[in-house]
Amino acid sequence: MKLRPSATTFCSRSRPPHNLRVLLLLSLLLAALVPTTTGQSHVKDPYLEMRCVCLNSVSGIHPNGISTLELIRPGAHCDKVELIATLKVGKKICLDPTALGVKKIVMKLLEGS
Template identity: 55%
Template sequence: MSLRLQATSSCLSVGLHRVLGGLLLLSLLLTLLVPSSNGQPESIDMFAELRCLCVRTVSGMHPSKISSLEVIKAGAHCPKVQVIATLKEGKKFCLDPDAPGVKKLVQKILEGRGLAA
């Protein structure tokens, strides 16, 4: 009978070690996922910029309503070109970069700045 108790206690010991090892590994992984913060809001902005900003796009917008236009080229943060229009009233819309009207608008702005080829 004492043999059986020893076998059971060793099984419990092995099971406890596995559980504790798993919890230690899980806590280490969770600490890697939480970004370190030194109190500066720029660190939060840095993590927010690592994805596409435009989820939905609009195929066109009247140029007279647009106060500024921002073109973000494709990169590691997002595989597609993003065109963000800020309206005179302050709202922002993502424009479809493949729409003919948007292409004309971007081309016109680039020509006005002397940047078009």
Template identity: 40%
Template sequence: MMGKAVAAVLTLLLISAVGTKGKALPRSATELRCQCIGTHSKFIHPKFIHNVNLIPSGPHCKNVEVIATLTDGREVCLEPTAPWVKLIIKAILDK
């Protein structure tokens, strides 16, 4: 009986870990950590992107973070080294 409970808990932990890939963490008043716990590198058509935040690396996080807000309200962390994301970053910086 104890083995089934342990297996159920481990399964729930695994499912919750898989579901977090590419999502931005909720922002707090003091952002002293990275916002992205994983990144998304597959192409997202620009018509589905409402806004893009570019967060440079610094003392709070060693990574450059690119967080896209989609038209349905979801926030997705984009992989900064993906070619299509580089084009978005260049367009933002050129403005």
């Protein structure tokens, strides 16, 4: 069994073997598909995961505990509106956007800003 290719099989002027070209193309494709890790644990783009972010929703919370609200519109990733509240302690929770108490909180926060 020969481990070295012969000069007729592969030389510097000839094209690389077909398998090598396919492997190179596959590795470039995989490198483009896999996101790079930058140390951030939370994905900013909700469309990247292609699924709903909120699995469970809370129907009421005290508005003084909320620091920011994030609204994610329905799309290909999820068929419902998602409302994510970041609390002042740093925790993120999902709010039910159809609940009357949550609608009042959103209106109160919009009036304040």
